[in-house]
Amino acid sequence: MAWRDGKASLSRLMLFMASIILGIAAVVSIQLFSDNLKQNIQKQSKSLMGADFIIDSKKLLSEKVLKIIDSLGADASEVNFVSMAAFPKNKGTKLVKVRALEGLFPFYGDLTTVPQNAGKTYQELGGALVDATLLLQYNLNPGDSIKLGKVTFPIIGALKSIPGSTAISSSIAPSVLIPYRFLQQTELLQLGSRKEYQYFFKAPEMDLELLAEKIGPVLDAENADLDTHTSTSKQLGRRYDNISRFLNLVAFIALLLGCIGIASSVHIYIKEKLKNVAVLKCLGASRKQSFYIYLIQIIGIGFVGGIIGAAIGTALQFAFPYILQDFLPFDVAITISFQPIIMGIILGVLMSILFALLPLLNTWYVSPLEVLRGAEDNLQKPKKARILVSIAILLFIFLFSFWILKSALNGLIFTIGIFITFAIMAGVSTLFIKGIKRFFPSSWGFTKRQSLLNLFRPNNQTMVLVLAIGLGTFLISTLYFTKDILLAKTSLENKKTDANIILMDVQKAQASALVNTFKSKGLEVIDNIPIITMRMEKIKGKTVNEIRKDTLIKMRKWMLNREFRVSYRNHLVATEELLEGEFFGKAEKGKPIYVSIADNMAKDANLKLGDAVTFNIQGVLMETIIGSIRKVDWSSMKVNFMILFPEGVLEKAPQFNVITTFVPNEERSADLQRDVVQKFPNVTILDLRQVFTIVEDILDKISWIINFMAFFSILTGFIVLIGSVRNSKYQRIKESVLLRTLGAKSKQILQITALEYVYLGLLGSLTGILLSLVGSQLLATLLFKEPFIPSLIPFLVFLPVITILVVVIGLSNLKSVLRSPPLEVLRKEV
Known part of the structure; x- marks a missing residue:
């Protein structure tokens, strides 16, 4: 009977089906692509890193760490940092990421270059590999030259890809590879330069979990890190999990929208069929029989819609590698897994039934006599059944969002948000x-x-x-x-009060000459900020090493390894707001040194007003007290600091400067950058x-x-x-x-x-x-x-x-x- 009745209303049932196909297609395609991402990350974990494991640090390695590296036998090493590059051919300048490499890195994956053998010959020939897009932007070719600091390198080849890089990161600071032996000659690494030392290891038979367990804590204590290809792939997987969860929620909203269409369409469809139901009941059909006739139709709609949606979703996932190629550090090989497809079909059936149940209940409760008389307004309203179905729908939405978000609280918030949005629109x-x-x-x-x-x-x-x-x-x-x-x-x-050019890593001896350069070009110095690098040595009387070992202390451990860039001044600026305490702008002799910290640092380090912190300022220990806590607008492009010292304390400490100015147009900006790179090659210009x-x-x-x-x-x-x-x-x-x-x-x-x-x-x-x-x-x-x-x-x-x-x-x-x-x-x- 369901088949016979369905054939007569085939075109209308197809429209019901269309309501759910796209939602299923979206969910299945994203689930399939997420599975493919996880599989690819696991398969290509070594290629993504280029090695089995890496030991890295943002400061010069201690003797203990160097002994560990020697005992493990590093196969390649690198120092990387951001700096300015100059192109003598067209006098162009660009912010680049310099990677000074020694050894045949990568061990896994490809160093893709044009010409093909450039990745193997650039170290021997003493040249540079330059990002391919950068060469196109500046109309450069292999054979031209690039100047980094005091050294001019011949461009050996165009760098198309290297393990771990993405199109997004390359667009901000394109990679330039040079032989490690020329690094010192460039004179780019000065006081305050942000650099990273990396040592790459090839050890396919080594138990990496055991290695991490044994040397991980030792390296942490020495401000170094161990990254294995397995741990890095897990971190990468978690990052893309967040993206897939968001996309899944968007797809789920499309599915919910389709389900509303089903509920509405079934409501009209069933209302037209009530006379048929009444006739069937008069002829002796039971409630169950008349109910099941239309329930079977809905199950069929959901099943066929689920199959079509799953098929479209399977085809659609082949487009995702092209859509997301700028965000992925590797090529994704597409394979078909059956779990998301089966889930899509089940989802199609389940959601069709759930959202069609409310109108379907009318077939259960309809009285033949009332409908035959045409008294539709007197139909019995099954309140309890409707409430139960509504609860089931909300429960399903919560469980599905909980499954996607892996959080009961976030799932509940999403469900409430959907309910409120729908309720507002229905109310309107x-x-x-x-x-x-x-x-x-x-x-x-x-x-x-x-x-x-x-x-x-x-x-x-x-x-x-x-x-x-x-x-x-x-x-x-x-x-x-x-x-x-x-x-x-x-x-x-x-x-003119808002800087659009920032000069970093300006050495103290260069500051006055740079200021004169600005004046000669009719530019005003907006900020000339001294910066001192330091680390925390003691917090509330406990050394940093003691805190690392104490698992009971509630503190974010990231700041124990951090090299802070600190400044001093006697006033707050527009991007700061005093939350607690008193801001001390000038230190008094014989009295404690009161520093001001940002609220996020106070929270992560569990610091309060009056707490004592000892800083290691390049070998000199200085005791301070937290005098105030500030709220800092980190979203602004102003130069902001987590830690501020008062004047009269750090003036004689080794320091460098950040200088900012406003340049009215691109031509004058390019002119300024050319001059600065020529005279001060170590200065980084943003x-x-x-x-x-x-x-x-x-x-x-x-x-x-x-x-x-x-x-x-x-x-x-x-x-x-x-x-x-x-x-x-x-x-x-x-x-x-x-x-x-x-x-x-x-x-x-x-x-x-x-x-x-x-x-x-x-x-x-x-x-x-x-x-x-x-x-x-x-x-x-x-x-x-x-x-x-x-x-x-x-x-x-x-x-x-x-x-x-x-x-x-x-x-x-x-x-x-x-x-x-x-x-x-x-x-x-x-």
């Missing part, structure tokens, strides 16, 4: 309907009145269409506003305009990926819209035919329908945009700590475009009604 549509009923414009013309009446007629689609349109608009508008917030944080205004261009490009790529996933939600919303509108077509045919019989012209019917969908499109999209405004304001205030200035694009573009699409879909239903004579349609209905 309900209030809209009630408002029209109460304040109905009786003086309006016939077509306008009739279009408004359609919004609250029996079997109207106002709520489901507002939900479908509103949620899709809400998603894409929120993504758009969030991107605006992120870009606003990195925007540079044309103010052009914030270039950095922000890169950041904007990264945000564009990220937003493209997010929009690609939001596309599933939006497209599902439109499929729900088409399905809902198509199914409401059968309710409208009689109304349209009766209007034509009474003398209404095709033009009037067209206007009535168009106006109705204009109202629905405007209401849904406007609700979505306004909700996204609220959500974006909360994000800006609570997460980004940034003022939110909404863009007009969602109002000027999204609102009219979505409304027009809704109208076009709505009007497409009228073709058969307008083309057919009223009598023919009435006969078909009979």
